Amino acid sequence: MTEAKVAAIDDETSTVLSARERVALRFAEKLAIDHHKVDDALWADLRAQLSEAEIIELVAHTTLYIGFGRFNDIIGLGPVEGGRS
Numbered sequence: 001m002t003e004a005k006v007a008a009i010d011d012e013t014s015t016v017l018s019a020r021e022r023v024a025l026r027f028a029e030k031l032a033i034d035h036h037k038v039d040d041a042l043w044a045d046l047r048a049q050l051s052e053a054e055i056i057e058l059v060a061h062t063t064l065y066i067g068f069g070r071f072n073d074i075i076g077l078g079p080v081e082g083g084r085s
Helices: 003-008 019-033 040-049 052-074
Strands: none
Touching: 019 040, 019 052, 040 052
16 A cells, blocks of 8 residues: 555546445444445455455455454553554
């Protein structure tokens, strides 16, 4: 992931991210915020850009990292201050 791609995440007009990356980000965001909003239209968009195996991997990794984030929040574990040395 380049800095340009990270900067383009919130810019839907940017062409830095591919259609595959955009749909994966949309899915991950909806899953993290309100999984009930992952609707048939989004599944169709995912299937247009990703294989079934890639979708399974995306769902598995997304749910795993959402779970880690919630775990960290529950036990009060926040980001490391000052970054890495």
